[in-house]
Amino acid sequence: xxxxxxxxxxxxxxxxxxxxxxxxxxxxxxxxxxxxxxxxxxxxxxxxxxxxxxxxxxxxxxxxxxxxxxxxxxxxxxxxxxxxxxxxxxxxxxxxxxxxxxxxxxxxxxxxxxxxxxxxxxxxxxxxxxxxxxxxxxxxxxxxxxxxxxxxxxxxxxxxxxxxxxxxxxxxxxxxxxxxxxxxxxxxxxxxxxxxxxxxxxxxxxxxxxxxxxxxxxxxxxxxxxxxxxxxxxxxxxxxxxxxxxxxxxxxxxxxxxxxxxxxxxxxxxxxxxxxxxxxxxxxxxxxxxxxxxxxxxxxxxxxxxxxxxxxxxxxxxxxxxxxxxxxxxxxxxxxxxxxxxxxxxxxxxxxxxxxxxxxxxxxxxxxxxxxxxxxxxxxxxxxxxxxxxxxxxx
Numbered sequence: 238x239x240x241x242x243x244x245x246x247x248x249x250x251x252x253x254x255x256x257x258x259x260x261x262x263x264x265x266x267x268x269x270x271x272x273x274x275x276x277x278x279x280x281x282x283x284x285x286x287x288x289x290x291x292x293x294x295x296x297x298x299x300x301x302x303x304x305x306x307x308x309x310x311x312x313x314x315x316x317x318x319x320x321x322x323x324x325x326x327x328x329x330x331x332x333x334x335x336x337x338x339x340x341x342x343x344x345x346x347x348x349x350x351x352x353x354x355x356x357x358x359x360x361x362x363x364x365x366x367x368x369x370x371x372x373x374x375x376x377x378x379x380x381x382x383x384x385x386x387x388x389x390x391x392x393x394x395x396x397x398x399x400x401x402x403x404x405x406x407x408x409x410x411x412x413x414x415x416x417x418x419x420x421x422x423x424x425x426x427x428x429x430x431x432x433x434x435x436x437x438x439x440x441x442x443x444x445x446x447x448x449x450x451x452x453x454x455x456x457x458x459x460x461x462x463x464x465x466x467x468x469x470x471x472x473x474x475x476x477x478x479x480x481x482x483x484x485x486x487x488x489x490x491x492x493x494x495x496x497x498x499x500x501x502x503x504x505x506x507x508x509x510x511x512x513x514x515x516x517x518x519x520x521x522x523x524x525x526x527x528x529x530x531x532x533x534x535x536x537x538x539x540x541x542x543x544x545x546x547x548x549x550x551x552x553x554x555x556x557x558x559x560x561x562x563x564x565x566x567x568x569x570x571x572x573x574x575x576x577x578x579x580x581x582x583x584x585x586x587x588x589x590x591x592x593x594x595x596x597x598x599x600x601x602x603x604x605x606x607x608x609x610x611x612x613x614x615x616x617x618x619x620x621x622x623x624x625x626x627x628x629x630x631x632x
Contacts, residue, residue, distance in 0.1 A: 315349070368399050
């Protein structure tokens with residue numbers, strides 16, 4: 238079968254719209270029909286929401302649907318599923334797993350979270366201590382995870398756990414899909430500096446996971462996790478936004494609308510950050526074009542680094558620009574939101590929430606090492622734990 242070109246994709250999209258008019262079709266029904274038509278992510282295989290088309294043609298479909306006011310799948314709410322779980326399931330899942338999980342994931346019927354980081358294994362993720370012990374056709378999991386976005390609303394989680402403590406830390410990990418509604422899964426809120434509890438800590442006590450929900454071979458979970466992590470950094474730092482999208486937008490609007498706040502120093506800083514934000518946006522576009530040729534590489538770590546630094550510097554400039562008003566904080570209510578809304582909140586929220594950007598999705602320090610070693614080819618830092626069994630490591 239020949240991959241469809243742009244003209245064929247437009248025809249198929251218009252057929253979808255004719256058969257399922259957005260004005261009279263329920264949102265979820267429309268999204269499911271879009272998936273079945275192969276127009277969800279066109280580069281995915283036929284039958285799994287795609288048409289084996291080039292990734293670069295996805296905007297052709299998106300533009301047709303946007304012009305028809307068709308509903309989207311609210312990607313901010315299900316970003317972990319779209320950006321991390323889906324490509325991992327596609328790369329390592331069985332046919333049954335792909336059929337079971339990808340459609341409700343893409344349609345937003347099932348929210349996903351990521352059970353990776355632990356209190357003693359954040360930057361050094363491979364040192365994780367959550368254990369999964371084989372018991373017949375199941376695994377019994379015990380441990381604790383932390384900084385888990387959306388765990389309070391998630392149905393499923395991607396989980397890495399230690400299945401062999403007698404080998405070096407990177408080699409004794411396996412990768413699972415965990416049902417967040419199963420007995421033994423406890424989710425507790427972590428209230429943040431913003432006042433909200435968008436993050437959570439998750440306790441796993443005797444949680445039974447069928448072996449049929451394992452992704453990849455036993456003991457090769459670190460390899461599977463690398464696919465998740467590389468996609469995560471691209472999804473955080475390389476998302477498609479228009480010019481003056483993201484954090485630079487509110488600052489630029491305030492500058493134009495309130496000339497009385499301007500100073501020469503703030504003007505120079507705003508110009509510098511505006512240019513850097515535009516460079517980052519265009520670099521993200523180039524990165525997405527590179528993805529057409531294959532899986533994301535370490536370059537995504539550089540984009541995520543830039544994303545974190547720019548968000549923190551831009552939000553700091555915004556608070557200074559607003560003067561006393563910038564010190565106000567609109568709402569300190571303890572809530573458990575489903576998504577992070579940077580541009581829909583006030584400057585104080587943006588300033589405080591951006592502090593987490595250099596931690597979530599890989600700390601900036603870890604990402605600097607990745608860029609140094611895998612992009613620039615610099616020598617790796619000396620390590621004395623690569624050949625030591627996990628059980629013998631100092632903790």
